[in-house]
Amino acid sequence: MESSQNPENGDSAKSHFSNFLSVPKLTEKDMYHVFVSFSTEDSTWVHQLILKLEVTFPSIKICSHDRDFTAGKTIIENLTECIQKSQKILMVLSPDFVHSRWCLFEANLSVFQDCKSDKAVVPIMLKPCPMPLYLSHLTYLEVKDEHFFEKLCNRLLKNYAKETEDILVHFQSSLLYGGKHMLSLAAVNENDEEPGNGAFSDTCVPDPLKAVVKDPEIYKKAIRLINNTPTYVHVLNSNWTKGFVIIFLCSVFMSSIYTFTLACSLLVSWYYFMYLPICLFAFGLAIYKLEYWKKKRLKIITRNMSRRTGEANLFLVELSILAGCASNSSLDFVFVSLKECKTMFQITFEHDPELEKCMWEKAMIQYSSDYANCMARKYFPHSDPLAPGHLANGICFCQYVAMQIKQGYWP
Structure with a gap:
C-alpha cells in the first residue's frame, strides 16, 4: 500500500484535530455518527482509517458491515437500519466497490432514495474508478491528497452550510x-x-x-x-386484401396440381407444360410478397415508434x-x-x-x-x-x- 494512501500517521494528528474539532452529539434516533460503505477487498485500508478516526476521536461511533451488522438479518435489513441510524454515510470508492453487488446502492435504490435526502454522503476515492451514477453530482475526497485526513475530519465532524473550494476536490459533474x-x-x-x-x-x-x-x-x-403511437394501416394489410391473397394462393396451388396431373396423363397438348412453371412462379411470388409486406409493415411501425x-x-x-x-x-x-x-x-x-x-x-x-x-x-x-x-x-x-x-x- 502506498504511503500516500496510509491513514495512519502517528499521534500528532490526534492532538491536532482533537483541539479544533469535536464529535457532534447523537440524537435520539441515531446510533452512529458515520456508516462506512466499502468493498471487502479494501477492508484492510478501511479498518486502518476507522482505527485512526476512533483513536483521534474516542467518542465517535462508526458502523461497518463486517463488525456491526446484526446476525440473522438480511443484508438489506441491516443496510437500511444502519443507514437510518447514522448521521452520515462514508463511501470508499474503488473498482471493487463499483463492481460489488451490495456496496452499490443502485442494487438497493429504494433504500438510498429514502436516506439521501437527509443524510450527508461523503465519497472517498481510494483507487481510480468511474463514479457511480447516483454519486456523480457529489464531490469526493482524494486519498492521495496530502491533506486528505484533515479534510475528511472536517467533512465528517463539521456541518457546513456551503462547502468551500479547499475542503473537497470537485468531481467533473455528470458529463x-x-x-x-x-x-x-x-x-x-x-x-x-x-x-x-x-x-x-x-x-x-x-x-x-x-x-x-x-x-x-x-x-x-x-x-x-x-x-399511443398511431397504428400503421395500409390497404395491403387490410383484412380484405389478406383474404384475397389467401384465395389467390389457394387457386394457384390447385391450378398447379391440376395442370401437373393433366400433363402427366398426356390428356392435353404439350403447351400445358408451360403453364406449370408459370403457376409455380406466381405461387412463389405471392409468398415473397407476403413476407415483403410483413417486413415493410414492421419497418414502418418501428419508424413511427422511433419518431x-x-x-x-x-x-x-x-x-x-x-x-x-x-x-x-x-x-x-x-x-x-x-x-x-x-x-x-x-x-x-x-x-x-x-x-x-x-x-x-x-x-x-x-x-x-x-x-x-x-x-x-x-x-x-x-x-x-x-x-x-x-x-x-x-x-x-x-x-x-x-x-x-x-x-x-x-x-
Missing part, C-alpha cells in the same frame, strides 16, 4: 456518465406473433432508472406517449434521460445531459427564439431516438464530428445533428 446505457426495456407484448406497436409498462419507474428519475410522472407521460419516441424525449430530457427505439419491442435508455447542446441551439438562433424552439423540437423528434441507440451501443455510423462537442467520452447531440445534416438527412 463523465454521458451516454451510460441504463436499461433495455422490453415491450409487454414482445411475444405477439403479429408485428405491431410495442406496448411498455407505465405503472412505475424501473429500478435502473430510479437513480435519476426525480419525477415519475414525467417518465410515465413519456411512456404513454410512445404507447414518437423522439417526441417523448422532449419530456425525458428534463430527467437527463433519452430513450431509443431500435425495434418495435424494446427501448434503450441512456443517461445524458443535453443542456449544453440546447444552449448551442439558443446561441445559433438567438435572434429568433421561436425558430430556435422549432428547430430544437424538430431535431429532438427526428434524431434523439437514433442518437440514444447509438449511445447505447457505443457505435456511430458516421463518426466524423465537425466541431468539438460537449461530452468527454462520446459524440454529443448537437454534433450528431450536424453529422446528419452533413449527410443530407435533415428533413
